[in-house]
Amino acid sequence: MRKDRHHQMYQQMLKAIVEHQLPPGLRLPEDKLAATFAISRTGVRKVLQRLALEKFVTIEPNKGAHVSEPSVEEARQVIDSRIMLEPLLIGAVIDNWDESAKSRLQQLIDIEHLARHADDLAEQIDLTAQFHIELASISGNQVMADFVQQLAYRSSLVVAVYGSRHSVGCDCGDHQELLELLDERQVESSIQWMKVHLQAIKQSLNFSESHDSDVDFSSIFTPLD
Structure with a gap:
């Protein structure tokens, strides 16, 4: 996958987290994201690792990734x-x-x-x-x-x-x-x-806002070019 497609996916996911479309604690299954973005799971993993490095996503062994959830x-x-x-x-x-x-x-x-x-x-x-x-x-x-x-x-x-x-x-x-x-x-x-x-x-900061826990990725993201 080309580097610019990695960045496109990164930008879409970061925007969704920042705009509260992906709520804190939401699981980010590689297979569903791969299908939504029409890319390989390897590509998804690279983007999730970048988001994890920047603390927007948490990756746990044997549990996968989820949107980070600071108390x-x-x-x-x-x-x-x-x-x-x-x-x-x-x-x-x-x-x-x-x-x-x-x-x-x-x-x-x-x-x-x-x-x-x-x-x-x-x-x-x-x-x-x-x-x-x-x-x-x-x-x-x-x-x-x-x-x-x-x-x-x-x-x-x-x-x-x-x-x-x-x-x-x-x-x-x-x-x-x-x-x-x-x-x-x-x-x-x-x-x-x-x-x-x-x-x-x-x-x-607003500490009283509530978030939905169920998200349809296809309604938020668009497949990459």
Whole structure:
């Protein structure tokens, strides 16, 4: 199977998870997905492994794959961990700030704005995670950057399950605002912006939403080209 078909399937499944068409805990049988997408089970397995790496899917030995299901407490802890950790990196980010760092973040912001205007929630969730991961890498502390990466992926799942467009929209703050503060080397203002930004994401989550447990894959997905 061609690589672009893998990506097409990945995009369809990620979009379905983010838009709550595939509820948390839903089993993802390889045979049914293979039949729905008209591809081999080997191809399905590769896509599920990618989604598992990004924490959207959980694969258990002898049980197969299912949509990951973070508990409410886990979801809160993930965001709280980010609130504690990410502001600590701002000083080091500014110490390492240069035109290259600014350019990398600006590129992500520009693509993020396009996704927002296209109302592509799945793409927005992915891009906001990539922004925070890239920001952490600029700090130069690889150990802390790795922690942020893990938390950002888990946070993406939390937003996919409990969030909405408000969780990645301007209601929680535009990343462009932070970039401008960093470019002006305003350490305290940047730290405060990050805290408010992450707290707003936490407040945007809805922990009372219920999900259906039975899904017809053929009504959600289309066979690949």
